[in-house]
Amino acid sequence: MAAATLSPARPAAVSTSGVDSTLHRSSIRPTLPRLFQHRASSLRAQSLSSTDSAKALSNDTFSELNEGIAHFYDSSSGVWEDIWGEHMHHGYYDPGLPLQAAFSVNHGDAQVRMIEESLKWAEIPEVDSRPQRIIDVGCGIGGSSRHLARKYGAEVIGITLSPRQAQRATSITSAAGLSSKVSFQVADALNQPFPDSHFDFVWSMESGEHMPDKQKFMAELVRVTRPGGRILIVTWCHRELLAGEESLKPNEEELLKRICDAYYLPAWCPASKYTSLAHSMGLQDVKSDDWTQYITLFWPAVILSAFSFRGISGLFKSGWTTIKGALAMYYMVKGYNSGLIKFALITARKPILES
Template identity: 60%
Template sequence: MTTVARIPTISPISCIHTFRTQSPHLPTSIATGRVGSGFWTPIRASTASSERGEVLLAARGEDDKQLQNGIAEFYDESSAIWEDIWGDHMHHGFYDPDSTVSVSDHRAAQIRMIEESLRFASVSEERTKWPKSIVDVGCGIGGSSRYLAKKFGANSVGITLSPVQVQRANDLAATQGLADKVSFQVADALEQPFPDEQFDLVWSMESGEHMPDKTKFVGELARVAAPGGTIIIVTWCHRDLGPDEQSLQPWEQDLLKKICDAYYLPAWCSAADYLKLLKSQSLQDIKSEDWSRFVAPFWPAVIRSAMTWKGLTSLLRSGQKTIKGAFAMPLMIEGYKKDLIKFAIITCRKPE
């Protein structure tokens, strides 16, 4: 059985995919899709097209379920360690590139990341224009949801694949007196359990990298955004391809494959590819920026925290997936230093 993804033929779609073997959690029999210049995404497509030029996409199968299970288990296992050492926020911090930071600065840097993201997206500081409803897609243990709910007095719902994260996030919301404003549930970001046009602010802080179908991911963010609502995507990307490049270089693909294996990631894409996808949804005020230099101190700091007695004993008690992820941290630093990995913010607004 196939499902139809309505992708007009005028959109920048072609059929090339160079990351077929990027991760063991993706099937080797993926049909290939290319969205824009250099966008590699694991679209499962039949060889047929409809008369209207729509690409027929096979229903999501067991391979996606394996990836989802791997992601859920990874965060089930590692979230408590992260919270114990770093606190509520499971994302990069925003730093002055020229500053020397201590471990105590990092939690403040994570709050700055939220505030800088709101500023970049031009979320109004005027109370009458604050968002009233928020969805946190890939919410972790709910740090962003609780912060945004308190900041704006908004109702917020967070979704994640991890039951452990959901339980902890709801517990923290209750402890902080926010249970009437914030709630969390296990849900798939590619099939969100919400009606159309529900949220004034659609927030995705470092979850896009886990999405095996970036087209579907962006489509769902656009679908649940209310008219006039803001969408904020902060995510890991690979560098933009040059005009004469059809794919990343072999060494770059090899490095990303190792990172994918450790963190349960499917194929990567670039910020330019996200912009094309957002434009295909007829969204407005689309913009992006490379914030890699503002997050440079993050991974070295994570490594330093892991190398403390507290970090090492927590790792040893955690499990194989978390330990494997810890050993992959230097690969992230290498990717940033070689300008392969980009930390991107992409924002837009849904037309009113």
């Protein structure tokens, strides 16, 4: 799945709360040690001429991009799990609390809450007509897959491009006694090895941003969904263009390219791209929402823990790919705070065929 590289420590407190959306650059920057401030500056300069920009990546072959994504998560997943645990995605926080809440919040609980709130928003049934066969597209090390299996008693298949993630997900699932319900495999979300109409619920938590061809991505999700089944996509998007705009501003494009360079992302899109595709493919009950206000505490917390002693130690053990991702976390904060980056949810239902 397409989450961040590094991670915040898991404090003992159990509250789930948020950070004021007015958090500014000055409140994050001092948390970076001087050495890493220097490296971040070097990364910014490098990214301006990098051939790994969003445009360049989108023109690469899918196989080259897939190899980069697999390497990224092979390198970083161990560090993430060591500090954050099994869930490799944003947490859901009540908006309005100060940055200091990052020290006391139980971020693991917030990540589970993100799953639950997303399911509630998408109106996934819990009793009658609850999903029995689910695919987790971009499964990471299987945190969502296991949660969905427990919640619904469903059969869940998780797919990832990372062999290490698939192996680790399988190991954790076996230890949890869920191997009869949950399985994992290395597979491409744009070319899934499943028959048509195979799943009654398609779950994609923060993997859509890695997809170089959004139309093909949506088409595959629709193909493997049974008639009457539902699709839920939670993903990073850029803001909608304003009236009269034909593109993002140059400084916005530059910021996104820096993030793409670190996290192996192709070109970004607005949430309306997904809803437009959903409508064009004949899906019903299409809706989307912007949940940016509920996740603003996440990246500041990631930064705080990444540059702790434990975090720095894990970074150096993981290598430059993971370090580069950690240095780019500041850009995610800047993107969210400026309104450029949006945390989007999109859901739709595949219509039942008329007899």
